[in-house]
Amino acid sequence: MKNQVILGQAPNFPEFEEAVLEFWQTDNTFVKSVTSKPADKTYIFYDGPPFATGLPHYGHLLASTTKDVVPRYWTMKGYRVERVWGWDCHGLPIENMIEQKLEIKGGKKGIEAFGIDKFNDACRREVLQLDSEWEKIISRLGRWVDFKNNYKTMDTTFMESVWWGFKQLYEKDYVYEGRKVILYCPRCSTPLSNFEIAMDNSYKDVTEPATTYKYKVVDQPDTYLLAWSTTPWNKIVTPALAVNPDLSYVKVKQEDEYYLLAESRLSHLKDLPYEVVETLTGKDLENITFELHFDFYAADRNPQEKVGVVVADEFVTAEEGTGIVTLAVYGEDDYRVMKNNGIQLVEHVDEEGCLKAEVAGWAGMSILKVNPLVDAELKTRNLIYDQQPHAHSVATCYRCGTRLYYAPLPAWFIDVAKLRPKLISHNESVNWFPQHLKHGRFKKGLENAPDWNISRSRYWGTPMPIWRNPSDASQFRIVDSLAELKKWAVQTAAAEKLTDIHREFIDEIEVWVDDARTIKGTRIPEVFDCWVESGSMPFAASHYPFENREVFEARYPAQFVSEYIAQTRAWFYTMHVMSVALFGKPSFENVLTTGTILAADGNKMSKSKKNYPDPMTIINQFGVDSLRLYLMSSAVMKGENLNFSEKDVSDIRRNVFVIWWNVLSFYHQFADTSVGITKPDFETTHVMDTWLMSRLQSLITEVTKSMDNYDVVRASRTLMAFVDEVSTWYLRLSRERIKAADNREVSQVFGYALYTLAQLFAPFAPFFSEAIHQQLVDNKTSIHLSDWPIADTKYLHPEVETKMTEVRRAVEKIHSLRKEAGLKVRQPLTKATVTSPVAAPLANLLAVMALEVNVKVVAWQKGEELNVELDTALTSELKTEGEARELMRNIQVMRKKAGLQAEDQVTVTAPAIPQGWQAEIETKTKSKITIGPELSIVQ
């Protein structure tokens, strides 16, 4: 350590942190902290891998700090905590980046024209561009993690484990192929799962026309069903309308026409006179027929398929609109109801969100473009009753921002509905912090989760290992390993050479789908949703079951995971699904969920708005320990949002680290450091020392308990409060004893307390704690290799702690009484009388108190509540003493200003010398006083 304590001067924290980093590197401290612990006493931690498409932001720094604090704690508790870095490599974000970078136009068609091999290669090269920058920043943060042996979701080993997991799911009958109405991005030409949308709240508020359409009832002159909608494009194929069978409907006459709508929605009518001519139930409306607005798909219709008919289903509500809804295949409920009622199912939109060739006149147009045209056409045909602007929020693609729509698509699913009871029951054994997430957000998510669509029509991902008979879709083979692929490959030579299993390497390979090797299957083009990979991380990162089988099984599940709150619907969820399905247990025992860091103004941190300070600037200004402690002691560690405040980081630096540094400087300057840092082996004689030793044991107990409960906020706040207590109470009231000649006992207590405090702080503020260790103990070892302190009940004196707390309260009251009376603390007073429910403290504690509040006597009597009386009468002796104390202080201030050392002897002039005090003042201030015009140092 090149930095030594410079007395009275706050250190340059960032500078000495760099020195500590250097020490750790040359000392190999992280590796030592892992390997020195027994291999059979592990604490397993799973790191949620980040994407390396940008540099780390505060969210990453928060996550990394949490993932450092908790493992450091368990390491000090004697566990072997291995920490390996991971990289999330696949998925849409990186694909979109490459599309933009290489200016590939035309979405999927463009990529395929460019070449999947070249496209994936570009992704592969892009994905770890920033890894060394990440390593630099994460290391500077003080996070100990093994970057060298990192895993990547694009590693063949990782992908092979994902294959294995998928086949297991299939064999356990948790996977099915289906057709579902799911949110779809026409630009990326891919479906998105609900949790991808929910995760970062990718919704946008829009105002657009909402139209009330008229559907002419067959055989009832001038009578129309009214249906309200915001999606004109699917009115092109609306073969049915739906009502709620239990709702009450009315037929009204307005001007010359008759309209049908829900009774409770009469307010939806235009502001013109009307008269109710008939009341009916939804059931009555079922099966009545109406004239289609368009019929582009008449030629495709089977004789048994129905169109132009009203159906009834409970999903219809009367919350908005008319209580009558249009049905098209582009809605989850619509699709189900139409299927159940034998209605013709028509898809008129292609995979890029454009109308298909059958839609004469509008073919090739995007659905958003066609919206006004559909309404214009219907208006000329007098089939629009009303049109009003309507504000609502719509889902957008979380990567490209394109508005999503619901589309019925062939897709592979994990059968979450079937797994649901197990998912819910296995959540019961997981310890959540904050606790409310367990039965709140996470459990509710499990209760409502739809089946998980795991297939993506994309390129840069783990290919789904399914080879299908081109002429019989129901016949396919799933392989679960590279070995199995080689075994069943038609092109054996090509398969033998495989070292990578991305699409460009295996799409051309065919696989025998039957065991007799007569049918050549081709691979389905889809890749896995990259969340399947994240969810498989616990086993895929160690290439299970192909390698590390015993180690993995012995160490599963993990003790700890931590991410921000949105991961309750994403990574925590996908790990839970995979784990419960594959291994019949949860994948983690404890989960610490953080909130979201926002900019100081409460908005999302945004690079373009520059509404937050650069993390490295903060680190270089205040030091990483201040940033870490700021984050760990904030509400963000309870899953709440945090508006980032630079000032609060600065306050932590000043109120914790500078104060602590000053305490340490005092120790170095005045304590007897020759006693070393050892636990006092004697019965303390002074009440302040007894109290400090006892408080320390209570502190150890409290911090340990909080950390065991993953309550990092409580632990860090408790520690911060203790720094203040040591400085403003213990040290202030013990200065004279520490400065005194016979100070061995107090030095030992003081030094031991300072070191123990540093140990308790070590997980949170690893740099400062290390500096203290190297200054107090030695500069060749690390505090992070020391054992977590254990409370020693031998030193516990609860009654001293209770009484001290009461004394401190009383002292505060006395100080405020003095203030009210305009009496400085240096003015001695005769007596203070304390009335308190707490029994009188020991005599020596009362004596300490009398010194602190500067009264000759403290009287303590029993009473209902704390009350303090102060005798403010001043005798001439007290006045003179007050003047003497004032003079002493002024001389000391002068000496300090003049830069004098404690032992320097000076001559001072003063206008007057309080009678009888000259000798004492001269001794205490190391000066010779003569009378002069004003207070000053002569020489």
Ligand SMILES: [Zn+2]
């Ligand atoms: Zn998109």
